[in-house]
Amino acid sequence: MTSFAHSLTSAQEAVLGIDTKDASSLAYASALVALETVMPFINAAEVEFTVSVERDNTVTVDPTGLDIDPAMVATINIIASHYFQTRRWNLPVVVH
Numbered sequence: 074m075t076s077f078a079h080s081l082t083s084a085q086e087a088v089l090g091i092d093t094k095d096a097s098s099l100a101y102a103s104a105l106v107a108l109e110t111v112m113p114f115i116n117a118a119e120v121e122f123t124v125s126v127e128r129d130n131t132v133t134v135d136p137t138g139l140d141i142d143p144a145m146v147a148t149i150n151i152i153a154s155h156y157f158q159t160r161r162w163n164l165p166v167v168v169h
Contacts, residue, residue, distance in 0.1 A: 080113040099157055100126045104134040107153035111145060124153070132157045 088106055093099040104124040108117035121138035132153040
């Protein structure tokens with residue numbers, strides 16, 4: 074858990090300069106945070122991916138340039154959605 078929390082903290086620092094006032098920018102930042110949290114040894118900004126915000130405010134990330142298993146993609150989507158929702162409603166990002 075400590076390693077995951079450290080990865081999440083580092084990933085959040087990577088998106089500090091992104092203006093996240095609109096949903097699409099926040100979704101992009103959320104995807105970067107999720108990718109760098111799950112795969113801390115890559116530079117998420119260099120990964121080719123698509124990101125979309127669903128009607129229920131969940132975020133779907135499709136990393137087209139990576140060969141990763143479905144469970145890891147699901148984890149990326151959960152983290153991206155959690156980050157998106159907490160930032161959108163100005164709540165603290167919680168690791169549990």
